[in-house]
Amino acid sequence: KNQVEQSPQSLIILEGKNCTLQCNYTVSPFSNLRWYKQDTGRGPVSLTIMTFSENTKSNGRYTATLDADTKQSSLHITASQLSDSASYICVVSGRGSTLGRLYFGRGTQLTVWP
């Protein structure tokens, strides 16, 4: 069964600290993996995308890693800011279907305290 599991479910950190969010998936065949940021009451916004051959991708203070062999990804946030408080969703795209099916994790709710 194609699944995407994220951990932790929620996380609280102090402003300026770093954190790492985890994503494990079983989707096969794999096409790409995206991390989205979703502010409360808003739609998700894409942060990074990685294909099978890529193992790291940065977007400002956000750095995503991918290990396609172990089917694991992480999102590292450096020097956190209050505006980083949001839900971070890992989304995996399958390959070989006409839908290009997306599989969504439940998200990690990050809260940054001053």
Add this chain to the structure above:
Amino acid sequence: DGGITQSPKYLFRKEGQNVTLSCEQNLNHDAMYWYRQDPGQGLRLIYYSQIVNDFQKGDIAEGYSVSREKKESFPLTVTSAQKNPTAFYLCASSNRVGGGTGSNEQFFGPGTRLTVL
């Protein structure tokens, strides 16, 4: 501005009433999608459309209906047959449906929060 708009942002409905959620995009995308988001759960696909006048059921289509008469519009009707309609509804669009490194990136609208009273 290019993007996806959803309206209204908040919607209240009495039990037994149908209600239609609007989704419009000016990105010239072929594919459009409707998702439902509940607290603590991942997004679940309701319906999707690859082209005008065509749409397909997703994982949780029961109690919902859609139409795709224009490329830029994909309205979702929540019918009285939907037993638990209170949720956050997200519309998305992509350049095309299918795999690929970036061709299927979905861009999301701001969402509509539906509450059934």
